Amino acid sequence: MNRKTLVLPVVIGVLAPVLAGCGGSDGGSGGGDAIVVGTTDHYIATKDDGAPLDPAFAYDVGSWNILRQTIQTLMHVPRGGGKPVPEAASECGFTDRANQSYRCTLRDGLKFSNGDPLTSEDVKYSLERVLNIKDPSGVYSLLDNIDTIETDGDSKVIFHLKTADATFPYKLSTPPSGIVSKKDYAPKKLRDGFEVTGSGPYTFKADVKDGTVVKAVFTRNPDYKGDLKVQNDKVELDSFKDAAEMGKALDKGQIDVMTRAMSPEQVESMSENPKDGIQLTEMPGLEIRYLGFDTNAPGVKDKAVRQAIAYAIDRGQLVTKVYGTMAEPLYSLIPSSVTTHTNSFFNKYGDRDLPKAAKVLQTAGITTPVKLTLNYTTDHYGSATKKEFETLRDQLNSSGLFDITIKGTEWKTFRPDQGKGDYAVYGMGWFPDFPDPDNYIAPFLDSGNFLNSPYDNPTLRTELIPQSRREADRSAATKTFGEIQDIVAEDVPVLPLWQGKTYVASRDDIAGVEWAVNSSAELLLWELRRGTAS
Incomplete structure (x- = not known):
């Protein structure tokens, strides 16, 4: 049976609770073989980061x-x-x-x-x-x-x-x-390795080889008491080197579901030429991608350089060339599908205005071409990341105002180095912790931010961010969030590039797929079950 794309709408920043397609009932099919889910996420315990699954450490x-x-x-x-x-x-x-x-x-x-x-x-x-x-x-x-x-x-x-x-x-x-056991989690020390003690819907066992999880096995927890409806008895999460390898496993029936990160080429192929027995599900996503700046680094300390980069990039061309229908240009840290979004960066910079880029550098007395390295991770956000940074490099270099090189690094090295301030300019993605505009602002701009950014704007931290949190009706904070977004566009401590959609490919005998990945690209494995998906 050929299946094409299933779409759930977005309403003021959250997924509308309306079932698209069939197969999402509250009653599950308990028995059957384990449902096998593929991912390109890698779980690695290193000397520096030995506790990847401790809730006090994990932030990806x-x-x-x-x-x-x-x-x-x-x-x-x-x-x-x-x-x-x-x-x-x-x-x-x-x-x-x-x-x-x-x-x-x-x-x-x-x-x-x-x-x-x-x-x-x-x-x-x-x-x-x-x-x-x-x-x-x-x-x-x-x-x-x-x-x-x-x-x-x-x-x-x-x-x-x-x-x-x-x-x-x-x-x-x-x-x-998350609630953890005192017996297994020390009060002031991370729990090394891949064991987890919790009270959630599944118990967990990891198959580990050379410090890397190759398979994660989730078995229904018979003692679970909570609000979730568990639709299956067992799920296996298999980690693949890349999207191409994962796609081959789906075609051969070795996995039942293919999740993040599918490649743009795979999505295009499955959309235009559906395969027998496989369905493609499209869901609204709240993922964003951006360039981050170490605002203390000599090359980008002057905000004129960061503003010139904002003038010189062409988001439309970037998205079309690299991601196609999987993404759309983003002109704020807050995605367009989230309430309080404004197009602050478009209002200030438009798309690719080279005369203004040259003028802002000239006014600041900065000699061109400005030499910079754009750093990106090779194995965390999908196979298209390299092409994305090649495109950004070419856009900036073709302006004549920049001399850009790019450097790719594995995530296990990239993330610690970024946090230590080793990169003046770096590319990262953000999947929100929760679907509220605050979660696109505070993690980047507040004290203790996850980027460890030296950028510190007192107006943001002491006035606007606390003010935005006082409003129980989030739409009432629109004016405050608008001011925040305008300040970010002026100072450019981060430069938003695009926001993405979420795609999942699955075999036709798997139901519940439309609910099994939320808008933050997180898996909700309890939603999956064997049964007719149409």
Whole structure:
């Protein structure tokens, strides 16, 4: 049976909770063989980063894809998006009008996969542990607004926040808020290796070779108590070298589902020439790509250089040449599908205005051509990344204003080097921790940001970001977010390039695919089941 593209709409930045196509019921088929899912994410324990699956360290989509299945959070974002709802909790809510005190009550009978009961003390321990470890990955920043945590008996936990934060329920749905066992996770030390002890819908076992996970096996947790409806008994996550190798495995029936990161060529081929027995599912994505700048580095310290780059690039040509229908130009850190988005970069720079690029450099007294290296990772965001940076290099060099070279590095080296400030200019992607405009602003611009960026704008950090969090109605913060986006366009500490869509290919006997990847490109494996997908 030939299947083409299935699309779910976006409404003010979240996926509309409407089922597209068939096969997404709440009742699952329990038995059958394991559903095998392919990915190009790699899970590696190194000497410097030996704890890739510890919630106090993990801050990438691949690691979160394992933690989502295994470690429970108090809240979760429901199927299709929307406001968070209780997961390990039976109820949660703010107890004051200032949005600074938040109380949760746990479900009865929660227990970890090691058999130990889960209580409010474990919740307190787990979140305080993330804050105490304060890992350089920056993941702790999601919880940094917590002032104190107190418990009331075994089932109640109360969070007192430093400042008002209407996004706090979202933060309690993210893996750093995951509840872990004291027995297996030391209070001030990361847990090395690939073992996970949680209370989520699955237990987990990793097949490891030479410090790298080659297969992750998720088995339904019989003791799980939560809000999720588990549709299968077992899922295997197989890691592939690249999209081409993963695609061959799908064609041969060695895997049932192909997830991130499919190549643009694969998406185009499957869209135009559907294959028997395979369906392609398209979902709205909230992924963005951008250039980041070390604003203390000599080559880009003067914002005139960063502004000239913003004038000299052509997003439309970049997207068309490299990504086709998989992406669209982005003119703000906040994607166009998220409420409060404005086209601040287009309003200031347009697309490829070389006379203005030359003028801004001349006015600042900067000699041209400006010599810079653009750094990118070769193995983290998909096979098209190299072509993307070749295109950026050619665009900038053809202006006559820049002398650009590019350098690709494996993620295991790239990310630590970027965090240490070794790159003046670098390319990265962002998959939101939660679908709120704050999560496209604070992680880049607030103190303790995950980029470890030296850029520090007091107006942003002390006035506008806190102000934006006081609004429970997020659309009411539109003016504040507009001011933030205009400041970013003026100073260019980061330069947004494009936002992407999410694609999944699967065999026709797998249902639930349309719900199995959320807008942040995270896997929700419990949604998959064997059955007719049409």
